[in-house]
Amino acid sequence: MIEDCRNKILKISHTMKKEIQKSFSKSLKTAIVLCICLILHSCDKARVFEENKTIPENIWNKDSIMKFDVIITNALVSNNFYINVRNADGFPYSNLYLFIKTTFPSGKIAKDTLNCILADEKGNWLGSGMGDIYDNQIPFKRNVRFPSTGKYVFEIQHGMPINNIPLIMDVGLRIEKVE
Numbered sequence: 001m002i003e004d005c006r007n008k009i010l011k012i013s014h015t016m017k018k019e020i021q022k023s024f025s026k027s028l029k030t031a032i033v034l035c036i037c038l039i040l041h042s043c044d045k046a047r048v049f050e051e052n053k054t055i056p057e058n059i060w061n062k063d064s065i066m067k068f069d070v071i072i073t074n075a076l077v078s079n080n081f082y083i084n085v086r087n088a089d090g091f092p093y094s095n096l097y098l099f100i101k102t103t104f105p106s107g108k109i110a111k112d113t114l115n116c117i118l119a120d121e122k123g124n125w126l127g128s129g130m131g132d133i134y135d136n137q138i139p140f141k142r143n144v145r146f147p148s149t150g151k152y153v154f155e156i157q158h159g160m161p162i163n164n165i166p167l168i169m170d171v172g173l174r175i176e177k178v179e
């Protein structure tokens with residue numbers, strides 16, 4: 001009887017030890033993943049600004065304008081500007097026209113049109129993809145300095161000939177320092 005109790009206690013303590021080790025292992029794995037994410041995030045020292053906005057129901061209406069408020073604190077460095085576009089396979093066009101309006105801190109406004117090529121001549125999607133989703137980072141402006149510090153507002157609207165374009169999932173703006 002004492003031997004049975006001892007065996008049960010040993011079995012329970014062994015099970016508890018395994019559970020503690022498993023829990024510690026999960027915590028350790030979580031900590032390692034978080035550290036890797038922080039390291040990767042901090043490695044992007046060139047990034048001045050990056051934000052992506054989700055298109056509701058993956059249908060971008062012509063009246064839906066993606067607005068990005070960018071605070072610039074250093075006007076002495078040169079920057080590259082990119083437009084981020086995420087599209088799904090089945091997007092009915094090989095390109096996407098965008099109208100980009102920039103409002104400077106002074107109130108001055110600049111307007112640009114950008115032709116984003118999303119597929120090659122054979123219909124193969126460009127950009128990086130996973131499954132049927134493709135991420136593109138299209139150069140917009142290269143080696144540009146902001147004329148002053150302050151708040152800049154970037155507004156992106158699609159310029160396609162139809163009101164609702166399907167299968168555009170996200171649109172974003174990235175500004176990075178030239179290195």
